[in-house]
Each structure stands twice: as structure tokens, then as C-alpha cells.
Amino acid sequence: MSKTTIRDVAKRAGVGVGTVSRVLNNSPAVSDATRQKVQSAIEALNFSPNPAARRLSQGKTMAIGVIVPFFTNPSVVRRLQGVVSVLSVSKYDLILFDIEKVNQRDMSLRTIPQRKLADGLLLISLTPSDIDVEQFALANIPVVLVDAYHPALSRVLVNNVQGGYQATKHLIDLGHRKIAYISDYLDDPFNSPVRDRFTGYKQALAEAGIAYREEYHLQGEHGRSPARHLTHTLLDLPDPPTAVFAYSDTQAIGAIEAARESGLSVPGDLSIIGFDNIEAAEYLRITTIRQALFESGVKGAGLLLNLMETPAAEPQEILLPTKLIDRHTTAQYGKKQLSGQIAALQT
Amino acid sequence: MSKTTIRDVAKRAGVGVGTVSRVLNNSPAVSDATRQKVQSAIEALNFSPNPAARRLSQGKTMAIGVIVPFFTNPSVVRRLQGVVSVLSVSKYDLILFDIEKVNQRDMSLRTIPQRKLADGLLLISLTPSDIDVEQFALANIPVVLVDAYHPALSRVLVNNVQGGYQATKHLIDLGHRKIAYISDYLDDPFNSPVRDRFTGYKQALAEAGIAYREEYHLQGEHGRSPARHLTHTLLDLPDPPTAVFAYSDTQAIGAIEAARESGLSVPGDLSIIGFDNIEAAEYLRITTIRQALFESGVKGAGLLLNLMETPAAEPQEILLPTKLIDRHTTAQYGKKQLSGQIAALQT
DNA sequence: TCGCTAATTGGAACCGGTTCCATTTCGTTG
């Protein structure tokens, strides 16, 4: 039962509590002799300081709160892994908050900062509202956004407009003219990437002189299964698309499944491109737009750590590049694939 | 700047600090009238109690520490998701510790409990040593193991011997006689599943009257790439196996890659079975042994929560079943697959 | 030897809650 306190140590070492505290905090104002005495008393009593008391007295928690939506989303997990890799070698503990439901969101974002259980906050793929940001300012807590944007907050992001452009351009370059975009709901206020990639999609279309077709843009919940249904709707169109740009790799997988169910070969009959380059995209050889997921977590954590040391007047921004990874789910329009060249998920 | 304290609230409401504290903790010994006054003072001042102070005075942290090795391992992530799903609706915060290096392990396992920053500890896929367990007892902190075993601790586990047996039996039933096992290092003291599955493997072999062949069991670091190399070694044997049992799906993926690189079709020329049933196994249609990963996290968190409420004298154990999921990477020995029946990852 | 400064050290006060004990208030009962 280690209920030993600093006063026990002080008594045993024959010094004052202040001195013990100084030893614990490596204050230079302690003679080597006393330091020695205190050290051995600490060891003899197997003492370790109570962090709650320390927090209370110095007003710091030595913890960082990480708030994550849908912890089951693989790209979110990958970013979190980047964050963890940095924090686990720092002196800060990591407190994880998962927000699964929308109504949970508001509550959490409001209460977490004011509960003061972290010295800094990292939001992953979660766009805060103005009210939230006000709360952060009120609580005087540094916040960094990863894969989300707010003008008043520092952030790490990817150029999603460019990514959407690259994906669409790739399909256009392959000769496709009937290109669909399946995505999360465009009007989700907390998900700006979905709109940015859509912008890039329309840009590439416009640039190539291809008219935007409303029926080629379908929205739904995020996930493999909703994407499968969306793709079926697309394929059932009187004039179905020949290529699909999926908002995420997860959704691309759903699209591939739908194609298979409809007896279409990928990429022979239908080209599909994803976004994110999650690990499964590699296994499945899905053509995709890579964004540096892990790295975004690393940079975000680093930025927050910096900001906590030396607060910056201006919000900082780190922009990460996107890159086309050309694999096996996209092909030249109209050019039938040789059998055996068939890509993943094909039976 | 919300540095409002309970005393400010007391002053504004015209009551004593004790009363405010009572209101905060829903003590019944407060009249409705005063409760009302205090409530409105709290709202007016936008007050919220400082958790550090609360922790200090009542000696509870309202947090649970979750210790995880190799946060990049998909099966560990999946278990963690189960844990999160339970804790995020509980009143406990979740503090995440990632142990990437072996020497980090000892240090963390020793210091985390004594730092007293959590009321309970959950170890995922991490077997503690006797010394560690002693520390837990000393710190008087409840601990639950998920996917790990120690006689003195409550745990949630899977019957790995049975799983290894099922996998091997499946291959034997398909007519295979030359069956390899690729795995993590058997002598890793913190990884008992690797030995248990090995035991199941040998059991099934013995039962079928097949002699165990040392050269068919290869060990290496965990991961896709090491597994790929191991499989190449296997395939280069003068008398190579016709089937491979991989310790994990991740390793099965590596094995599939190796087969493809060697120009072998899966399952036509080589049957491969994995373990875990991670999501990628479904996409890739890998035959595997399912263990309830997510559920193990859910049960583990639930068990810990129970134990914290009402400590049990005896360590509890929850055993989860394993089940064969027959997909497309295993086939009857000697029976060539029709082309087009080729499984995932095949180009 | 004296005086002064720098280096150490002791310990009270404080951080912001909770808890327990003493006190006040009020309704009941004889």
C-alpha cells in the first residue's frame, strides 16, 4: 500500500518537505549531500509522487486529449497511430475520447476543454463549430486540428481539392467521360474534405469540358455497405458511368463489391479510384490518392507540443501533399482487360 | 478564464462550500430551494469542478489505463475498439499507453500502476511477468488481461489451442499432409497465443498420424514482410509444404504475396489459412479462424468495470470461442482450381 | 575578526475539491 507521501520521505531523510520536492523536480538549489539522503529515502520507501496532487498545485495535467470520431474508421485509426507514436515518447499521457454519435459531439467538445483534464487538445477529422472554438479560447487551451479546418485554429491538412482533382483527372486521362462521385453527405458541417474533393472533381470535369451530371453524384453514410448500395444505384442508371471516384478507400471497396455483384469486371467494365491509401488498398490493389495519414498524426502531435511550449499568435498550418497511386482498379476506357489481369475481390 | 472555484459559487449563492459540494455530488441532504440557488450560481459563473482537486481529495482518478503493444497491429486495434465502445459511454476516461519496444515494456508496466493515474488497468495482448503482477497487487489496482494469461489476474481469452487445432484440422481434412506453420517467435515470454496455436497445430497433426516436421515450422518477427520471407524459405525447401497455417491474417497476407511471387496460385498450388479474421481477411477472402476481437475488448472492459465496483476474491475468466471461416484461400489437395476461381491478390 | 552575499534549507500557505463534525432550524410529541 504505497500511501507514502512526501512528508514521510522528508521525515525519514531528516529534511523539510520543500527540499524533497526540490529533489523530485531536479532543482539545482540542493546540495549533493542532501540530494543523496533524499534519494535513498525515496528508494527505501518506494515512494512515487501522486500526480493528482502535482496537477492540482501546479495547474498542469501533463496530458493531451485526443478526440476522434468513429474510431472504427481505418483512416482515423491510422492518423491516431501517428499521434500515439509521438506522444508515447513524450512526457505527456494521452487521453482518448471517441465520439460516435452526433449529439455526443457537441456535448463532448464543450465539456472536455472545460474539464481541464488535458493541457492540449488534438481533434482528428472533426471540424469544430465557432461556439466550440470560443470554448477553447475561454478555457485557454491550445488546440490543433488534424484533417479539419477552422480559421482560428492551427491545423494539419491535406489539399483535398487537389486530391479530388487528381483522382478525376486520372480517370479523364484514361478516356473516361462518364465519371461518378460517391461520397459521404455533402452537407455534413463537420466534414469539409467531402466538399473539397467534390470541388476538385468538378474542377477537373470543367477543365476537360465535361458537363457535371447530377445523377452521377450520390451521397450516403460513410462505409462499405452504403457505398455498395450507392454503386448499384449508379449501375442501374439508364446511362451508367464507366468510372467511379469514391470518397474513401473503404467506399471504393464497397463499389468493387457492387460491380462484382453486377457481373462487371474491374477495371475492365468499370474503373474505380479511392482515396486515402489505407493498408487494405494496397492488399486489394486499389488505385487511389494517397494522403499521408500516419504522418498527419505525427505532425499534428508535434505542432501541438510546440504550441504548448511557445504559444503562437497566428494559427499555424501544415499542408501535406496528395499523390496518385496507380494500381489495378482503373483502366483505359473501352479497353477490355485480358482475363487473368483481373483485380482484387474478383472471384 | 474559468478559474472559478467552488468558493466563488458558494459566495454567489450565499451558501457554504460544503453545500455546493453536496449539490455537485447529488447528495440528498440539500433542500430543493438551496439546490436551486446553487444550480443557478453554477450556471451563471459557468463553473465546472476541477477534476484534479476532486481526484486528490477522494483518491480516485475516474480513469482507466489501457496498455497496448504495437498499436499498429490490426487485431490489437480491433480489440481496443471494443474497449473504447464500452468506456466512452462510461464515466471513466481512457488513458492509452502504447508499448512499442521491449525495454519500454518493463518500465511502463512497473511505473504506470504506481503513478496512480488510473483506477483500473487493462492489458491487451500483453502478458505480465510475476514481478509486474506483484506491482499491481502492491498498488492495489484491479487489472484485467485481454488476450493474455496470468493465473493471478482476471482475463478474457480465446482458446488458442483449439483455434490452432481447427486450422490445422481443416487443412488435413482437405487432404493436405505437408502443412507448415509460420509464426512469431515461440520463445517470446509475452506472447503465449503463439505457443498455444502451435500446440493445437501439433495436436491435429498427431491425431491424423502425420509426423511433425521441424523444417515446416518457421518463426520470425510479426508482420507481413517477415512472413513473406518465411514463406519463400518454405517454398524453396526440397520438399515444400502444400499448405500453410499462418499465425495471423497479417502473416497470411505475406504468405499469399510470396506464393504469387513464386508463380504459385492460391489455393490451387498452395492453401493458406490465417487467424483472427481481421477486416482485410474478409476483403481478401482469406480462409481463417475467427476470434471475437472486438467482443474481447467489450468483455474485458466490462469485466474491469465490474471488478472495480465489487472486487472478487478469485480471478475471473471469460473464454471466447474460435470458429473456422472457410473462404477462398484453402482448397482440396491436388485439385487444381479452375482459372477465374483465383483468389485475392492474384493478378 | 567583522560584515556581507550567496547557497541551502525549513515550512507555511496554497491549489480546489470532499468530508465530517458542530450548529441551527423546524416539526413533533407528551
Added chain:
DNA sequence: CAACGAAATGGAACCGGTTCCAATTAGCGA
């Protein structure tokens, strides 16, 4: 109407650190 117990309340003491100020000691130059 007095006596008494229950309910409600105030506030000191405490949890276990940190910090700052005052006090002691030591070193050094004149």
C-alpha cells in the same frame, strides 16, 4: 409549551504535492 430528534447547513481540516519567503549556514574579502 418544553423537549427532542431529524433535516439542512456552514466551515475547518484534509488530500499530497509546489512555491515562496524567511532563516540559517557558509564562504570570502577587507
